[in-house]
Amino acid sequence: MAARTLIVDNGAATIKFGFADEDTPYKTFANNITRSKAERKTFVGDQLETCKDFSGLYYRLPFEKGLLTSWDVEKQVWDRLFNGKIVPCEPSATTLLISEPILNLPNIATTYDQLVFEEYGFHSYTRMSAPQMAMYNEIPRLYGQKMTSGKKRVDCAVIVDSGYSFTHIIPFWKGKPILVGIRRINVGGKLLTNHLKEIISFRYWNMMDETYLVNEVKEACCYVSNKFWDELDICKKSPRANKILQHYVLPDYSSQQRGYVKGGSKSKQRGKKGKGPGKMDLDDIEAEINEADSEDEAYSDQGDNDSDEDMSEPNEDEQVLTMNNERFTVPEILFNPSDIGMDQAGIPEAIVDAISSCDEEIQGMLYANVVLIGGNARLPGFRKRVTNDLREIAPSEYDVRVGIDKDPFGYAWKGAKRLATMDEFASEFKNRLVTRAEYMETGSALCESRFRSAV
């Protein structure tokens, strides 16, 4: 096939995209339109990088409750994405592999087809959910093992996709999702950011309008606690003895464009590097995950922050945000949604519930192949916490293995790339595709049946 394959993981917050035949890793693109009050300008997707003042940013998101509903926003973002400068593509000679929410509604699915074929005129396309994409990865590698030779992929795994809107738990069997085992927890990165925003506004500064900034704070400071009550006790101590306490220096958008954590050398660098929004440094995250896993307490990953410099009197010019127990009580919502009055089980409990609704014969294999993906999986200590909690409540006869990639954020994209490039998957990939000519002949019904059956 002469057509090049473009892989787009259309996440609710960030689009991960790249051509399958290129060796470069994926690129990211903010999936939203923002408006800056201070600059009186509208930014589509990556244009936000040119923004100088992130205060009072107003967001327009294409996704609502995990579903793509605001197509006018999405169209503007895609127009910019596909316009040749960012993705040098000729849609009529391009195969598109795009992600969609799991159990997408038929109405929305049809709109995908319409837009891809009628508006953009792609040569052929297929869509699948992000966890499905992740299934094409070499999952045994996450547990330090090699793929059994002669096998294309693992028979079964549970993918826990903790994204921006929701957290989904999806067991797979022979590459197909087990529908009765799918569970959703209505907690995602968006809810965490909003909750942190509210808490900060109650306790310290009013930041109700500063979504962008609070998200930066969350990414810099938050972690998943493995000894929750012990660490809560530490938070009561005086600042000198409290190792959890962090001081986040807020940017003033004149001399300082980005905030940073005081005292933590690594984080300081990260703040000053001035990366564009939505762009992430893979090395940083990798280091963070390794560090968090190797060390006993995830909170100490910012280095010694009870140094003298840290505790010195705050500089007159800088505004400091104190992050104490908020650092781990906010991500804790993923594990106990009841903390904020939600009547739902947390991730470990929901995994057990999902697995126990599957066939008993494969339950053992599912427990041994839990994979964490999505943006929230980047929180330090996440894997360890899921492992520990799951071990406590899973039946004792089963082994529990929880795997996480160095870059859980792009794991789905990488899986999709394997699907599109590897020879073993060639026929499977081909069976999934619908070409534009076929669509024009038969319409959306063909897409629906082919994307669902060819799994």
Added chain:
Amino acid sequence: MAHIHKPFKRPGWHASKKTKNLKQIITADKAKEWKTNTPTYWNIEALPSMTPQKKYCDITGLEARYTDPKTRLRYHSTEVYQLIKNQPIGVVQQYLGLRNAAVVLK
């Protein structure tokens, strides 16, 4: 955006109809007759948790040992209680709202 040249788009094409908003989609989707036990986007929510709710101090976020019977605020220590004793009712409700426990009058 309109004036930017878009070589990748077919110039003659226009969206035929407006896309529905979330509310319309949900109503239309729920009106359909699904077989019972078919997993759909709406019935895959995780079950309620079996573990008891943890109790935190509404003001400081620390472990809450006490509940103020008058306002239903949870608090950590007597010092915190001194603070919440004199809070006006609106503020108390906002604090409760943080954990979805506020009384909403309709």
